[in-house]
Amino acid sequence: MKKRILISDIAKALGISVTTVSFILNDKAKEKRISEALTNRVLAYVQEVGYKPNELAKSLRTGKTKIIALIIEDISNPFFANIARLIETKAYAQGYRIIYCSTDNRLDKTQELIELFYDRQVDGFIITPTVGLAPTIQRLKDHAVPLVLFDRFLADVQTNFVVADNFTGANEATTHLFEQGFERVGFVSLRSEQSQMMDRLTGYSTAVEKQAKERYTLEVATDSWEQDIQDKLADFIKEHRIDALLFATNYLAISGLKAAKAQRFKMPAMIAYDDHTLFEMYEPSISVVSQPVEEIADKLISILLNQMQGKSKSLREVVLPCQLKIRESSRFIS
């Protein structure tokens, strides 16, 4: 268990000053006019003894931590886990590490997490905001902290964000169901004012109106029990004699499938929002509106890096198109 080697050890060993070593290690040798001979000697020695600077001390001095905070609804949801994975890879390639936490969409927890990571001086934030988070986000903005929201945005504060075109996604899905010949198309979503949920609802409603059909919506409380959701869903379908359904999230759709299985009723035609291995493999395979996860992750990172490196101060509001993947579950069977 030998002691960590310090920059001062290097300096002492070579009989030069700490400053010089630091300059050389931070690629400022040229700029600071350190001779090439010495530069090479230092580099060689550093290599030889395997010196690595103490990142904490470095961060303390520079104010940069090379850490990005990922504050996300739930890392165990495949949609978020996949994005997390992509973000991680891209950040890593640029020398950034990810520190993350799940919020469960709870405002208090989210606020606390942001505060906490802010105190830890992370270099930037990627956040799926909860309703009511605007003041907290505004504060980050006031402190000029690089940040970008995703999956949803906040109307009350202007920030960078990357979201999918949820209106069009839901609209096209609904229209597709009507075009298939279904008449009583329902919409199941979360009781939430999150922008993505609102947009999906509006997308559905607009499509229904255009077809001059009836609207049937079911809003599930975010903190409901699984069993409760299943019961409500079954009732909803039976009561309104729904013949096709659009689910606003993948887990609601899964609850729907579970309900049908447990209570032995036939699931109407359906489309889910956000793809999932299950939907691809299910019998019948489930049609979905899928978000371009790769592009989302790409945009998130590139916007954030730009902000962090001060290359661009301009606001970036990115809306990416969704893709309607038509599979078997939305087919009309007369």
Place this chain on the structure above:
Amino acid sequence: MKKRILISDIAKALGISVTTVSFILNDKAKEKRISEALTNRVLAYVQEVGYKPNELAKSLRTGKTKIIALIIEDISNPFFANIARLIETKAYAQGYRIIYCSTDNRLDKTQELIELFYDRQVDGFIITPTVGLAPTIQRLKDHAVPLVLFDRFLADVQTNFVVADNFTGANEATTHLFEQGFERVGFVSLRSEQSQMMDRLTGYSTAVEKQAKERYTLEVATDSWEQDIQDKLADFIKEHRIDALLFATNYLAISGLKAAKAQRFKMPAMIAYDDHTLFEMYEPSISVVSQPVEEIADKLISILLNQMQGKSKSLREVVLPCQLKIRESSRFIS
């Protein structure tokens, strides 16, 4: 964008020394015999101005970061994502944050990550080790870094670990298939020397021998293409006229299902290792050997916390029982 308030600001405002404030804030008022009156005055003022210490400076001085590194095969795999979520929650409750990275089971990347996080002075490590990682782990041990492995362990170095009883899990699953009346039970696994894969293979082999039946194994290279895996699987099943299969990982099992779907052959009876939403909902539902994720996460955190808080230096090697969840896919249909 006002300036951060420092501990020295507090001291100045109250006309006392920085030392005193620090003692009070670190619950050492009693021990250091700071008068109760002053203690309260300081606490009140700190509360009032909302002072929070700079965590970097704190960490630099104390050597503690309150950060745990989670170095995991792949955060987008539901099995790992679920465990990550549980670990996160438990760590959070104890004031620890998680910094994570996915390794893809690549040795070089894993080594680099460990080195990196070590330099960042994380307080502890939770790692799914790759083959060949023993020297790196040994080095961490030499430096007395708290760590615990999971999902698999390394034979060449003694460390804390938490794994499932993979031998018994695979053994029982295989035996169950024979008991159902299947004759030609195959085993599909990864070409890997990871302990959990070896144990599952041994579990299968032992069960086969006990029944005096034939062994049929297929080992897939870890870096194979999806299409390649599917082709190999289809060939394997046909060539050996397999009537039941045990899959060593959930994603191999999913590849199997995809192959059957794409190439339109009937999937033999099967059991998968590690549960997945898909398996629960699939038609027929897929029997699985499921690992006790909650308990695994519990043990991991409690062992790590114990180590970090110096409560226990003893080695903890935890092996938790798996649960065979019999569903439809392993039923014999004559």
Place this chain on the structure above:
DNA sequence: ATCTTGTGCTAAAAGGATTTATTTAATACT
């Protein structure tokens, strides 16, 4: 001979906390 300019390097401050060692004042004890 003096002044600039440029080269190559360094001493010391700064970043913001914790902790060790010490001081001061007050009280208790012969």
Place this chain on the structure above:
DNA sequence: AGTATTAAATAAATCCTTTTAGCACAAGAT
């Protein structure tokens, strides 16, 4: 009265870097 003890607080060192400001010397300009 003089000493020992204790309570209450603090100055200064420490953690390990980066960065600012500046020194010493040589070469060229006036």
